Amino acid sequence: MSGAILVLNSGSSSIKFGLYALTGKSDPNLLCKGLLDEHDATPRLTIKDVSGNVVFDQPRHRDDNGNRVLLTGLLEWIDAYLTGDRLLAIGHRVVHGGRDFVTPVEVTDAILDALFALTPLAPMHQPSGLSPIRTLRSLRPGLRQIACFDTAYHRRLAPPVNRYALPRRYEAIGIHRYGFHGLSYEFIAGCLPEISPALASKRTVVAHLGSGSSLCAMRQGTSVDTTMGLTPLDGLMMATRCGAIDPGVLLYLQQGLGMSVGDIEHLLYNKSGLLGVSELSGDMRVLLASADPRAAEAIDLFCLYAAREVTVMANALGGLECLVFTGGIGEHSIKVRQKICDRLQWLGVQLDMVANDRGNQRISKENSPVEIRIIPTNEEIMIARHCLEML
Numbered sequence: 285m286s287g288a289i290l291v292l293n294s295g296s297s298s299i300k301f302g303l304y305a306l307t308g309k310s311d312p313n314l315l316c317k318g319l320l321d322e323h324d325a326t327p328r329l330t331i332k333d334v335s336g337n338v339v340f341d342q343p344r345h346r347d348d349n350g351n352r353v354l355l356t357g358l359l360e361w362i363d364a365y366l367t368g369d370r371l372l373a374i375g376h377r378v379v380h381g382g383r384d385f386v387t388p389v390e391v392t393d394a395i396l397d398a399l400f401a402l403t404p405l406a407p408m409h410q411p412s413g414l415s416p417i418r419t420l421r422s423l424r425p426g427l428r429q430i431a432c433f434d435t436a437y438h439r440r441l442a443p444p445v446n447r448y449a450l451p452r453r454y455e456a457i458g459i460h461r462y463g464f465h466g467l468s469y470e471f472i473a474g475c476l477p478e479i480s481p482a483l484a485s486k487r488t489v490v491a492h493l494g495s496g497s498s499l500c501a502m503r504q505g506t507s508v509d510t511t512m513g514l515t516p517l518d519g520l521m522m523a524t525r526c527g528a529i530d531p532g533v534l535l536y537l538q539q540g541l542g543m544s545v546g547d548i549e550h551l552l553y554n555k556s557g558l559l560g561v562s563e564l565s566g567d568m569r570v571l572l573a574s575a576d577p578r579a580a581e582a583i584d585l586f587c588l589y590a591a592r593e594v595t596v597m598a599n600a601l602g603g604l605e606c607l608v609f610t611g612g613i614g615e616h617s618i619k620v621r622q623k624i625c626d627r628l629q630w631l632g633v634q635l636d637m638v639a640n641d642r643g644n645q646r647i648s649k650e651n652s653p654v655e656i657r658i659i660p661t662n663e664e665i666m667i668a669r670h671c672l673e674m675l
């Protein structure tokens with residue numbers, strides 16, 4: 285098979301783009317990749333080829349509904365760039381697949397409606413992941429679009445691990461833990477046996493630390509527990525999300541302070557986490573560079589949550605033999621990795637400070653009971669692989 289696949293990964297703070305060539309049955313081959321960072325004052329999609337040359341650069345206007353102008357420009361550019369080769373499909377990261385979507389699907393209007401209906405379960409992500417699909421369907425009705433789900437990798441989680449202590453009738457209607465960042469975890473699961481077969485069988489906790497952050501307890505490539513739940517609000521403290529919180533706080537915000545449901549949703553998803561505690565920014569880079577004590581407090585709390593939840597994941601695994609850092613923060617922040625590992629020394633997590641400073645692939649001490657690694661994630665290639673399987 286020859287042709288190309290476009291991948292769009294719409295996260296809570298960025299749109300990541302990948303264009304892949306398909307050559308036979310081998311792994312999709314990256315042609316160019318790009319990023320639109322919502323932290324930027326004037327976000328723009330900048331795409332570079334594999335040599336690092338900028339090949340596309342267009343601002344995204346705030347009032348560009350559904351990114352129509354941006355996506356129109358992008359499609360025109362891709363047609364010219366591929367010079368005769370055909371765009372075969374567009375693959376998308378969709379955060380919530382709910383109960384019905386546990387493998388990648390080719391999107392139809394009915395499926396799009398069903399996925400939009402899950403918006404209350406992922407209000408920060410579901411609309412931004414789905415609106416490009418709707419826009420692209422109107423721009424190119426004949427082009428196949430494939431949705432790949434963050435929840436799918438955790439689909440085998442079963443009671444009691446995915447169960448809430450609620451009356452059973454709520455579980456019966458789908459209120460249980462789903463877990464997210466599945467495309468990232470699936471990619472990491474694929475990397476472990478390539479690094480070494482022994483690593484793949486280790487009791488592993490993967491820490492995906494980005495704008496959204498979660499942990500996955502992994503054994504033999506499978507998720508056995510994860511920190512996010514019905515929604516991507518649970519578990520770790522995040523850029524602007526609170527993470528695990530006493531549900532009584534929510535009741536008090538409503539009953540005691542008279543806040544509306546919409547205001548509480550906005551507070552928990554968009555105003556809390558690093559941003560809420562620091563009162564400065566949800567961007568870890570900004571906090572690390574700040575001398576304000578509130579920034580340091582926010583970073584401390586972030587690391588406390590992460591370390592605390594690692595112990596919960598280790599419990600699900602019956603021990604801890606490997607800790608993997610990934611995601612924007614996990615891959616790049618020396619200090620955050622160090623602070624998390626410091627809190628986990630009693631579990632056998634022994635960080636090699638020099639290796640950590642250098643950002644080596646392996647950052648644990650030679651005799652550390654727990655092997656510590658940095659593995660850059662790649663949700664886009666995972667989506668491209670799923671598309672190739674579907675095609």
Ligand SMILES: Nc1ncnc2c1ncn2[C@@H]1O[C@H](COP(=O)(O)OP(=O)(O)O)[C@@H](O)[C@H]1O
Pocket residue numbers: 295296297298493494495496523566567568569570572611612613616617
């Ligand atoms: N060099 C760095 N040091 C610390 N944090 C970083 C660095 N580079 C990126 N980050 C953090 O990573 C976050 C984005 O992570 P990423 O996984 O790319 O996010 P998304 O959830 O949007 O996919 C940013 O908000 C930033 O705080």
Ligand SMILES: CC(=O)OP(=O)(O)O
Pocket residue numbers: 294295296297379409434464465494495496497516
């Ligand atoms: C599920 C989730 O939190 O995603 P992101 O990290 O892209 O916000």
Ligand SMILES: [Mg+2]
Pocket residue numbers: 295296494495496
């Ligand atoms: Mg992400």
